[in-house]
Amino acid sequence: MVREIVVNPVTRIEGHAKITIHLNDDGSVREARFHVTDFRGFEKFCEGRPFYEMPGITSRICGICPVSHLLASAKACDNLVAVETPRTAVLLRRLMHMGQIIQSHALSFFYLSSPDFLLGMDSDPSKRNILGLAEKYPEIAKQGVWLRKFGQRIIESLAGRRIHSSDWILPGGVKTPLSKEKADAILSETPKAIEIALNAISIFTKTLESLNKDVENFGDFPTYYMGLVTQDGGLEHYDGRIRIMSPDGKIVADQLDPSKYFEYIGEAVEDWSYMKFPYYKPAGYPGGVYRVGPLARLNVSSRCGTRLADDLHKDFKKLGGNGVVQNTFMYHYARLIEIVHCVEKAEEILRDPEVLDVNVQAKASLNRREGIGVIEAPRGTLIHHYKVDEQGRISWVNLIIATVNNNLAFNKAVTQVAKKYVNGRSLSEGMLNRVEAVVRALDPCLSCATHAIGEMPLRVLLYDSENRLIGELVRG
Amino acid sequence: MSKPVELTIDGKKVTAKEGETILEAARRNGLYIPALCYLEGVSSFGGCRVCVVELKGSPRVFASCVTPVTGGMEVVTDSEKLRRYRRWAVELLLAERPHVCSVCVANGSCELQQLATELGVDHLRVDREWTDYEVDLTHERFAYDPNRCILCTRCIRVCDEVEGVHTLDLMLRGKNSKVIFDLDENWGFSRSCTSCGKCSASCPVGALYVKGKPLSEVKKKDLVSFIMERRSEK
Secondary structure, X not given: OOEEXXXXXXXXXXXXXXXEEXXXXXXXXXXXXXXXXXXXXXHHHOOOOEHHHHHHHHHHHOOOOHHHHHHHHHHHHHHHHOOOOOHHHHHHHHHHHHHHHHHHHHHHHHHHHXXXXXXXXXXXXXXXXXXXXXXXXXXHHHHHHHHHHHHXXXXXXXXXXXXXXXXXXXXXXXXXXXXXXXXXXHHHHHHHHHHHHHHHHHHHHHHHHHOHHHHHOOOEOOOEEEEEEOOOOEEOOOOOEEEEEOOOOOEEEEEEOHHHHHHHEEEEOOOOOOOOEEEEHHHOOOOOOEEOOHHHHHHHOOXXXXXXXHHHHHHHHOOOHHHOOOEOOHHHHHHHHHHHHHHHHHHHHHOOOOOOOOOOEOOOOOOOOEEEEEEEEOOEEEEEEEEEOOOOEEEEEEEEOHHHHOHXXXXXXXXXXXXXXXXXXXXXXXXXXXXXXXXXXXXXXHHHHOOOOOOOOEXXXXXXXXXOEEEEEEEO | OOOEEEEEEOOEEEEXXXXXXXXXXXXXXXXXXXXXXXXXXXXXXXXXXOOEEEEOOOOOEEEOOOOEOOOOOEEEOOOHHHHHHHHHHHHHHHHHOOOOHHHOOOOOOOHHHHHHHHOOOOOOOOOOOOOOOOOEOOXXXXXXXXXXXXXXXXXXXXXXXXXXXXXXXXXXXXXXXXXXXXXXXXXXXXXXXXXXXXXXXXXXXXXXXXXXXXXXXXXXXXXXXXXXXXXXXX
């Protein structure tokens, strides 16, 4: 008889999700699915609102990385007013983005995922969290908290507050320039931030050795990869053009115009999830499964463009054949390398002579009827696409969220991990935690992905071959 | 010369001018009574009921912005009953249209928001109306979002009494009332509007505002009283 296991809710992720594991008669795993269970409807209720309200409204999609939505939305609005944003404003937006990526990656690594590998996949679930980490490894926990705070402080120095600083970003630029004192204050802390990130890398690489067996089957499968790159193929987060890499490491498309995303990305819908399933059009559905986010960005880019990160990037590429790292667990590694890069990049921006200039907004009213903004959010490529009527009221919205790009990959990853670890005849908590852990490695933000409200716990349900629910594990 | 009138407000002896309202007398003597639809410099109509006070000897409450002072009057501006009345007034205003502070241009400089904070309105006891009025962005400089309008009519009074063109007025009744331009034209097509901006400067919420500017930079609550004062000097 076939059974189904349901993990619901999935814990230590951003948003609500459940995993169902379908079993064969002998208790082995046939298939696993990652379900997103919320529906929010941002794309619908934004209709009729003035376009310049969009950064403020869409940034409410998420309290973890509101900045990502702010920036993607602001870029779409820049597009609508069709003016050239002053260079200083671009530098400041980029700086804010660096702060955002640093804090979000620090949250993902230290708060959400490190308890799994520092305390152990099978350790007591009541202690397998940031508090348990603080008890056993107080120094690491403190460093994680500090690093996140550092990122948040960059955002605060620019916009006056850490979360939902939506009135600072305006179409055509930003509201206020950066003061010298604040720039210097951030610069004085960058060496410590780099030290912490490098330390986390050495902790992680040591963990890799001890987790060797676990890691082998941890969502290690071939997919396409997508990310923004600079003109010469370097790592890019704020601007740039799309590059797509095939599972065997070939660049199959390069310097694609991100505003024409619909020409190469299709969106499929399944009746068991509120999350859409994007795929790379030339490869079809579901063969065109692709991944985005830190792992994808490091895979598609040929270099980072900052000193320390470039060296780390070279080491990273060696982990996979043809320079493509396919293992989902390596998202953590990529995330840490990106932290180093972002701190270095923040330093570079702060040392730019134009960063303190006071001309930070190009003012204009509506000049176009359609605007698209694309950035690399911490979790991957984020697309905001708006159409407006003649007055500038939103008439149509499409948001492709970073996490959504990874939807097909989530399902592949949970299936692979479930097949390896789950045995329907003798369920254990640690077994299911591994299934959750692979989800955590991809660092989903489901509140964003369903554009959902509230906390994000996870549930696993177990079904038999007649689709009868025979077991359930709930946490969160 | 008008005769001075003696009254007490919260036990304090106050001298007011004949014909003055309780609210004006209180403010001139540095005493605080909350108010919302009242705007110094234009006529009052007692619509919002936030400025209610009690008068000794009467079981009723009175809108202080339209109640003239009389000799020997004993006014109470703060009591459990008044706080309850005011709270309900503000709650009903908040419930009447979809006021979402976090994404409103007035956030942080909104008089309704400030009153709600002051009166401890942290939730609503009645269901909200999710109105879906069309936002009017046809004017080059200003925007009008009826979904945020509290029907205080400050804009209408200012347009009529200060600018003198009476572009703005109300149509329909009760909670369906709507502030309109001319005969319900889009703002950008109004033939009488002089684009002076006094209406948006007087709007206590984010219903009428200057496009592209945070409200904290453009709200000028005292603009009307300033203009009227300068006019009276001439």
